[in-house]
Amino acid sequence: MDKRQLKFNSKAIHGGQAPDKAYGAVMPPIYQTSTYAQTTPGGHMGYMYSRSANPTRTALEDSLASIENGTFGMAFGSGIAAIDAVMKLMNPGDEVIATSDIYGGSYRIFRKIYEKYGVVFHFVGMQDLEEIKAKVNSNTKLIWVETPTNPMMNIVDIKRVSQLAKKHHILFAVDNTFATPYLQLPLDLGADIVMHSATKYLGGHSDVVLGALVVKDKDLADQLYFIQNASGAICGPMDSFLVLRGIKTLHVRMQRHCENGRAVAQFLADHPKIDKVYWPGFPDHPNHEVAKEQMKDFGAMISFVPKGGDYQDAIKIVERLQLFTLAESLGGVESLAGHPASMSHSGIPKEEREKSGVVDAMIRLSVGIEDSDDLIADLRRAIEH
Structure with a gap:
């Protein structure tokens, strides 16, 4: 069976998942280890060091990709760490257009951290596409959307923003925390990146802090995987397990x-x-x-x-x-x-x-x-x- 063709309710439980290869465990084990034995230098079973990859985190990342209809998932230590990874794609002088009524933590990292490194931010009401168009120029490298927005519950038309972004070759990211992939699939509507504070609905039980990114494009995924590994803001195996368990319900x-x-x-x-x-x-x-x-x-x-x-x-x-x-x-x-x-x-x-x-x-x-x-x-x- 091609699990990519499953409907959402089945994907939440089975998407990207398979019984553990070692003993057939139905739930992915919590691989609480920092490192892995090698038979010869570079000779390993797919894992070398848990900052780079961990089997429990891999299981979660595969699940995240599945439920968002993406190809590549990345899990981070928090939602803000996931946003930080996206922002590290920017260079001094790049411009970002963001939703005006945005989560305070997103606003803080944009204005207090990345602005001082030369990234320019424009905050606009994105319900009207003309507001976005007015800020687009040759330096615009990212459009950052929340929908529904926090806390005004405004709705941004993902498909129309995607068309604008593609026309101008601008990266387009959607914070899907409020809607979740159960209600909304931004990648299917044209977004390049989906971000989650998985602390929220994906975990669902107020017992874990974790962030996530999902993309379809391999080149973009490779850049983000490099940032994830190089910057090291990853989540631990126990946190990965908790969010994976949350996704199943x-x-x-x-x-x-x-x-x-x-x-x-x-x-x-x-x-x-x-x-x-x-x-x-x-x-x-x-x-x-x-x-x-x-x-x-x-x-x-x-x-x-x-x-x-x-x-x-x-x-x-x-x-x-x-x-x-x-x-x-x-x-x-x-x-x-x-x-x-x-x-x-x-x-x-x-x-x-x-x-x-x-x-x-x-x-x-x-x-x-x-x-x-x-x-x-x-x-x-x-x-x-």
């Missing part, structure tokens, strides 16, 4: 995440004390039609703003929550609440945050897989207290 978790996300978003939209709700599943959401076209469902990430709210109102609501945990991160089986202005996006200057709509009163939810009635009851108590 991604499809069933995402189904419940989406069901609960829909219910919570509708509750918030109907509540008289809530002013704005950001979730791409609403028909009046900007680019909802694009979301319908490129996504299988609309996910479980939701942002909202209390009516007439300010910073203190948002803080009071998140502090009253009992079932939603006030914490950084997202994508675990448990529901989390965050305050972007003081947490995930605190590294972005207030003026820059508010330009893209990230106001001090905004609350971001990662809706888990608990019973939706319990989640709604928790929100109601916190909002109406």
